Amino acid sequence: MSETAQHSAHHIDVKEFHPRARAAIHNPQIRQNFRKAMDGLMTKRKSAFEGWDLETLRDLGANIRLRALANLPDLLEQLEQKLTENGITVHWATDGDEACEIVRDICLARNAKSVIKGKSMVSEEMELNHYLEEQGIEALESDLGEYIVQLADETPSHIIMPAIHKNTEEISQLLHDKTGTDLSHDVEYLTANARLQLREKFMNADVGVSGVNFAVAETGTLCLVENEGNGRMTTTVPPCHIAVTGIEKVVPNLEDVTALLALLTRSATGQHITTYFNMISGPRKADELDGPEEVHVVLVDNGRSTIYQDDELLDTLRCIRCGACMNHCPVYTRVGGHAYGTTYPGPIGAILMPHMVGLDEGRHLPTASSLCGACGEVCPVKIPIPDLLVRLRQESVDGDTVHPAKVAGHGAKRSTVEAMIWKGWSWMHARPGIYRLGTALGARFRKLQPGKIGGWTQYRTAPKLAAKTLHERMKERSQ
Amino acid sequence: MSSRDAILQRLRHRSGGELTAPECDFSVLDRPEWTTAEKLDMFEQTIESVHGEVHRTTESGWIDRLAEILQSRGAQSLLIAKDHEIGQALQSATKGREDLPHLLIYDEPVESWQETLFSEVDAGITSTRGGIAETGSLILWPSVDEPRLMSLVPPIHIAVLKASELYTTFHQAMQSQGWATGMPTNALLISGPSKTADIEQTLAYGVHGPKELIVLVIE
C-alpha cells in the first residue's frame, strides 16, 4: 500500500509537497507503476499522431480555445440560452461550495438518496462526494478507476487514469477487502465483477452526475468523452442528470469539437477516438422511451474568472484536460499524482492549483519542475506551461517590481535569506570588475572549495572550479 | 447579485487588454477524397483495431448473417426497434425461420421493464446514421423508435451500416449532415465495444456497455 493511501482528500496539506515527494521517490512500487504507465502513454501518443501535421493541428486547437476565451461571457450567455431552449436547466456557481449546494438542492427536490457518478474532475474540485455523504446522500463513482480510488478512500492520482498508481495486485486486494471479489490477477474477472456491482447501482440511482468535455454554445450540446460506457449509463439511466463543468469548457461551434476531440484522445491515451463520444442536447422528450426526465448543468467558476483577468495567466484556461503534460513530465513520473496533494497534479496542476488554493498554500507547486519544457511541447492547445511556471515563481516571491504580482497569496514564498542571496548574486554579476575578481579568486583558491553543497552533493560530486577562468585565458591570449 | 451576474460581470470587465479571436482554419482535418471501397477498408481496419467486428453483407443477405452471428454466440434474445425498417424486416423474417433468437421489441418506457433489460437481453440491434472511416466510428442518433439503451445495455450490440453512408472524417460527416442546424436530444459516436484500461493499463472489454460490437455493413 502506498504512503499516500492513508490520506483522504480532506487531510491533504498542499504545502507538504516535499515529504510526500520524498516518500514517493523512495517507494519502488510507486516508481515502477508510474514509469511503466508513462512510458506506455508516451509511446502511444507518438504513434497516434503519425501521419498528422501535428503542429498545424495544435495551432488549430490553440486557436479554437483562444477564440472561445476571447468571447467567453457572450458564449456562456449563448450556451445558457440554447441549453434552456433545449429543456436543460442552467445553474451558476461561483465556487465549489455553491456548486455542491446546487447539486444537493436538486437532489432534495427529487427526494434523491443515491447518486451515481461519471468521471468529473470538476466534481473532484468541489469534493462533491464527501459533501453529499455529509448530506446523507450516497455518491458512488462508476468509472472503474474512480471506483477503485473511492473504495480506497483516496483521490485520483492522474486526471485521466485515476488509479494509475496501483498495480493489479493492489487493486485485487482492495476489491477483495471492500467488495468480496475473489483475489485474482485476471483483469477480465475483476472488471466483470465491477460491472455486476455497478449495474445494480445504475438501476437504482436517483441522480446521475457527470462532467463535460466540451459545451457547444451554438447548439446547446454537452459533449462527453469516455471508453467504458459508464458516462452513457450515468447520463441515460437515472431519471435526473446533472452535468458539472468549469465555465471555460464552452466552445462556439459544433465544428470545434471535431478538432479538439482529435487532439484530446490522441494526446491523452494515444487513441484515435474513445469508444463513446456523447453529445447530449436535452432531456427525454415526451414520446421517448428512455433518457433522463431532467437535465441540469452547473457552470462552475471556482477561480476561473480570476485567472481570466490576466492576459498571460489566461492561457491556463485553454486546457482540455488530456493529461499529456503529466504523462511527459519527468517530475510527475518520479513522484506520482498524490505527492502534489491537489485535485490536478503535474504541470497543469502546478499552473492551475495556485489560483484555486492560493499561492500561499500552493507555493511549492510551481517549483516542482526542472523547466524541461516537455509539457509545453506536447500540450495539444499549446499552453506555454513553462512560462507560466516561471510567472508563478515570480509571483510566489514577489520578484518583479516592473510586473507586480497579483495572484492571491503572492509573495508567500519570499524568504529574507533567499532574497539576500539573490541580491548579492545580482550585485556581483552586474559589476563585471567585481565578477572577474571574484571568479579569478575562486579559481586561485579552488582547493578551498567546500566539498559539500547542500542537496547537490547528496547525489553528485561538487563541480570543480577550473584553474583559470575563460576570462583569464582570453586575457592572456590577447596579450 | 446572483452568481450568474457576478460571474458574467467579472468576465466582461476583465482587467487585461482586449482579447482578439484568432481565425480557425480546419483544413488540417481534411483528407483526400476516398472511394467507398477505400473508406470501407479503412473503417474496417480501424474499428477492428479496437476489438470491433465487421461483417460485409448485402441488402438480401444480412438477416442470414445476423442469424449465424447470434447462433455462434448462443444468444437467446434480441432487442429490436418496433417501427424501424430493421426491426420490421426481422419481425417478418422470424415468421417461418428457427435460427433467429427470440425478438424483444423496445416499445415501452424503460421504467416498466428495466430489470429485464439489464439482466435478460443478450443482444440489441440498431441502425446507424453513417460511419467514419478515419476513426472507425458509428454515428448513432437514438430516437423515439430506437431508444438510447438499445446500444448500451445488452452485452452484444449489432449495428447496421450502409457502406454508402461512410464518411472519411468526423468533420466531414458533421458538415455533410448539417448537424449544427439541429441536434437530437442524444447523439453519439461509437467506436468499438465498451472498454477500460484502468487496472494497470490492461485492456478489458465490456466494463459497463457491450462486450462485443458487431457491424453489419450493407454493400
Next chain:
Amino acid sequence: MVDPIKVYPAKPSKVYFYGTCLVDMFYPDAGMAGIQLLEREGIEVIYPEDQTCCGQPAYTSGYHDEARAVAKAQLGLFPEDWPIVVPSGSCGGMMRKHYPALFKDTADDVKAAEIAGRIWELTDFLVNVCHIKLDDLGEPTTVAMHTSCSARREMGVAEVGPKLLGQLKNVNLVEQVRAEECCGFGGTFAIRHPEISGAMVSEKVDTLVDTGAKEFVTTDCGCLMNIDGYAEKNHKPVTGQHILSFLWERTNGDGGKRS
C-alpha cells in the same frame, strides 16, 4: 516553444562570443574549444571582457528584478551587428527567448529584442551558418549524446549534435533510451528538490551506461555537471565532456589523439 521561423544569417566575418558563467568558471576548455572551432572557420571571435552571466538562475527562481539587473549589464556588450554565439542551449534560450519578456515594459525592451534576435547556439551556428566540415583524427570510439532540454526545445537544435558527431568517421554515436528526457538539472531545481533531481539523474546515468558507451557529450554545462557528477560519485563507468571540447580534440591536429 521553438521559434517557428529561424532565419540563419550568411556566414559573418566576426561574431561575439558569450561564454556563460558556468563555462567561465568550470569548463573554460569548452569555451576555448568553441572559440578555436569558430576561428578555424575563418571567423574572428570577439570576446567582450565585461560579460558575466545571462541572469537565468535568478530568472527561473522568480527573482526577476535581480535577473534584470544582471541581464541589463549584458545588453551593452554587443554594439556591432555581429551574431552572438553561445556555447549553451540554456543560456542561449534565456537570451533569445526570455530577454524580450524580462525587459517588456522597460526602457530596454527594444534593445533586448534586438539582441535576442542575434543569439545563436554555437553548435547550431557551426552546422547551419558555417556549414562546418569535420575531419576526424581520433581513435575509434563509441559515444552517447545528451542534448539539453533548452537546446532541444527552446533553441530547436536537437538534430545538430548528432549531425556534427555523424561527420566524425571514427565515432560511433549510440542513443540511450528516453534520450529526450530531462537529466534533472534544471538550475536551482536540483537544490530545491534534491531527491527528485537525484532520481532523474540516476535514471539518466543508467540509460547512458546501458548503451555501452564509456563517454557521453552534451551541449550544456549544467547537464554535464549533473550527469558527470552523479556518475563520478556513484562510480558509474561513464564520463562526460562538452561537445565542443570533444569536437575540437578530435579534429585539431596538435591536441588530437592521432598525432
